[in-house]
Amino acid sequence: MFHFQIFVPFSSLQIIGMAVLLSLACPLSANPAKGSSSEEERKSVTDKANGKATENAQAIENIAVTARRPYYHETLTKIFPLYQYVQQNLTEPTTVNDVLVQSPVVSLNGQGGQIQNISIRGFSRWRIQTLINGVPIISDRRAGSSTGFLPPRFISNISVIPGAASTYLGSGAMGGAVNISLSEPNGHQFQAGLLNNAATQEIAYSGHNINTDWKLSYRHASNAEDANNNVLYDQFEQTALFVRHQFEKTPITEAWSLYSQNSNVGKSSSDFPEDRVTTYPQNTHWLGKVSANLGAITSNVWWHQSQLDTDTLRPEQRLNESRSRAFDYGGDMGSKVRLANWNINWQAQIQGRNGVRIDERELAFNSQAAPNQYNYSEETYSVGPLDASEFALAGVFDASRTVGAFSLAVGARFDWQRQSTTDQNAGDRSIANSNMSGFAGGSYSITPHWRASIYVSSAFRNPSLTERFYSGETPRGTVIGDAELNTEKSLNVQGVVSYANKTVTASAEAFHQSIKQYIERIATNDNLLQYVNLNRAQIDGISYSAKWAPDTSLLSLKLSGALLQGEDSTGSPISDIPPNNHRLDIVYDLGRVRAFSSLLYRASKISAADGERSLRSTLSLDVGVSWEVNENVTAKVSANNLTNQLFYVSADDRAAFARGRNLNFYLSVLL
Template identity: 30%
Template sequence: MSFPPLATSARLCIGVIYVHSFLGTTSLSLAAAAELEEVKVVGRRDTLISTLGSTTTDIIAFDEQVSLNRTVGDWIEQLPGVSLNGQGGLFQAYSIRGFSRWRVRTELNGVPIITDRRAGNSASFVPPDLIAQVSVDKSASSTLYGSGAMGGVVSLDSRIPDGRSLKIEGADNGEQFSLSALSGSSEGLSAGLSIRRADDADDPDGDSLNTGFEQVAGTLSGVYALGDLDVSYNWLGSAGRSIGKSNALFPERRVSSYPDDNHSVTQLELRSGGDWFLRGYHHYQDWAADVERLGERRNLTRYSSHTLGGLFQANTAILAGTGSVGLEWVGRRGVSIKDKEYSPDGELIVAQELVDGDEDTLAAFADQQWVVGDVSVSGGLRYDRIEQSTDSSKSSDGQWSSSAALDYSFAEGWSLRGELASGFRFPGLSERYFNGTTPRGEVLGNPDLKAETRRSGEIDLRFAPLSSSFDGGVSVYYSDLEDYIERYPVGPELVSYRNLDGASVQGIELDVGFQTGPVNHRLSYQWQEGEDDEGNTLADLNPPALHYFFAWEREQRGFYSDLSFRDSRDEFGADEIPLDSAWIWNARFSQRLANRWRAELFLSNILDEEYRSTADVVAPLQPGRTVGIRLEWRES
């Protein structure tokens, strides 16, 4: 397959890395422990807000994942309370504690990634090789990030570690191939390049899945001093071609794909030590969806938009406490969705613009924490005002978010946290105004949708005694929802949106780890249920699952295994079907060959299990057993 635009981008990024390699770099620092970290963050966080002092955040670094490694969704699926959602392939989305699609805020270097795909934001345009680490905030106080974060926040960090590296890998199922080159410097320019492609993979029955794609992405970042101020910048650009949209209707009834998927994300930040920072950003996206209903018609939909924004945040100390205040503006310009419909013989039937709109959200927030002995009390407040407009309509709304938490350390390494929060989500432009065809099917917008609201509570018990090799905890949570926006079937292959009077979601997460010498064990479990006021099960819930992570590490080699049992789920929501149980096993073996070389053997779906990753009515089977080899050179 020819790929001229991507080849041009590749040559440009390689040139930047080549020039940078002569400027000098420092040695690469690698994380030693290959375990899933659950970090208790106390104090400042380099993100939107400091949010209430101590909040539990799960973090996965680039060398800690054991997965299919297609997107960030594969990384975070290992965490308790997180599961995949929607259909399959490169655009696979994720669900956090039963909240998915536009209820989860996805950030790249602090830039909110906002798209109008009905499945939500998967950040599929960011190759895993350009991700340094991913953090997932599941706490109730994530609502203080504003609309779109009532279900949690997934933050991607693309900062490149110091040093240079080159990685090449290939896998058998789908003839997957990827090449990446990175050059990082903590005091100057950093650059990275990723090239990857794949043909259609096979499921365990040997049937072809519509999962092929081609993608080239590059990133540039840097930091320098401007007097007493620090200036930093990040840019990531990505170009995808011929991206298959895997679903259960392929290939007999429907063939869906994204002919192209282009993104450019730019961020510039000015920071004054730990006193304040000012951030500006821009995300441009342009992509197309091609949906062919065999023997009926073909729809080619074109989407483009600009996301512009700014964030100012300053530290505060009120009544001997610590916290911050800030202002945030997120603007969307030129949100355009155009559709062309063709007959089976290729004749153009109709061309129309389905959405042409703008959106502005302005928010003010504040949070504060007070510590007295072993007890800390914290609280936060935020107000958002939104305006949406199209050629034919205009709407506005305002909502408050709030959060309060109490932390108590009652013994060595033991802590108890209680948290209450309220949040909301404004309906998106597509939910209100889009009437057309998507790779999933026909969608009918509802301009009368109201903002959905959430009141939630959480109790979190953690233990990590310094004198013990054990650590872990348990979290219990409950959410009460009003005007919950549900996607529901109107007719065959036609869905729309409506507000439910009320609904609730509740669940429990268990997590325990044990380390002895070079061996680390971690066991986690999740359970959840959710229903509306009439007793109907909600969609997008996490299925019950038990995860066992094992890591054995020596100086020269390591073995990492992630085995999970996902229980069956007979109760399901709108536009879903029952989900069978499944055993899913992924593993990775790493061996150092020389001072700077390392080889890895990785295996996915080792048991060749026949399973669907989600309960979505058109979700396909996941790829069958996959074996791959990775060879990496890193500057010592």
């Protein structure tokens, strides 16, 4: 049954109420304010040799992009390339992760299912930041935040910032960040999709009226199967709604809100079904943002309310129930000025977390229960292992300039944070952290086609509320937090060489990141896990990307890949370092008909860290064909894992196998 659960704290209601009242006080405008597309985005709809993609076709593909880039985008692109990824030449994505893994430095991490996580250059969990239209998604799960609650139909493109990004985004961006941009429809559009493996069904509708646009999506999936026809526990049901309004002639420029309710979400794990069955009965998110332009100053207020329920069943032993909830909020204000040929940005930021609470109880197996009675009814214990809050203030500035063929950029962040907890046994406790991070980079245009750059940045990560204050039961066992954990500090160095002409664009990156006080969760004895600071860890690697797309050719090719290694101060491998990977994307565009394929190679992984397994190499193939039937109708047929390969989704020692061959059918109608 579809229902809403509201649990907003009073202080949070004040923040939201102010934003809503400001929005209601502003008159509606007559025309939406639209931005211009970037050069890379325009290339996706440029004329081909055998025809031209129409504007309606762009809308049908749902990849329309409005150029609302974060303020730091202009500065960073002066010193190294930033990449954006769209869905146009992909088989039908089941999650946002399917779009993200087009990046050579992004890999799947942890166990499978709808809320699976990613890593960027070997950084994962709380070390990478995920944003939706600039709103950070924060999770109290050790696995980190997941965007599985966001329907892929809602997105237009995803920007990836590899490397330390703490200067702009704070503690959670030590290893990089991704920003998901939500699309803006050009008309009323109906979309339907069907996947045969897991019997996934999807219906979506988007539309607009003057300055207001909206999206609705309903998705339902049964359990899929791997290549050996074994059942994978990755079922889910999802309902999502997004509404946005753009203003004119008022200080408020835009307000939007997204609600997503996910139920009966299965965690795809190798423990299923004999040893452990983990289900997320409810995974609910409500987030939004209000943006304003006060003369030369821009400002944003955002919020994110979340609730995650977890049931971990150990058959004929016990059932552990966990209820996690939090309300995150924040705001910023900033401006840009020009001083002595320098472009300067400054921003003041505020961010907080209220009502971060986890409640747990355990039910014992009752072997004497009657056949029609619930077998797990005897409560063993009921506790609240986490009741905490967080508040942070930060000031950020950057400066950049270009002199001839040389571009230079520098930036710094000053950050203060307070974390507090209420413990029934130990009483109240607060811990304050002050940190500073910065970056400096430069790029030089060697020739009109060649460019070289270097980027040095520092980063920090304060321990999460879970790492500091949580002690309780998880699907992996009993976990003990440590309030005395030290803040992680890191130094990132990367060099980039890039080339571009009318036919070829290519880049190669080499990077090194060293981390002090690296926080890891280790096993102290059977079924007992504790967070500790390691002395040091480092990650090194290279990545590359090359695209061949002549204007006179119907064929385009893209080759990309990454090679990484990571170890601690003893030389032992650290967790979450993905195997080396390479990817070949091929597109053949006939105008109304476009064929595409992706050949994915993942190398073997021999040196596994604690909690991981070794992996053998694998080669998989995705293929698809898109047909623009007319200006209003587009159909797509595609297949994932066409050769039905059997491989684990990640090196996690409890990861399940990937889905076997999956046929996808998609239809879009512009009404």
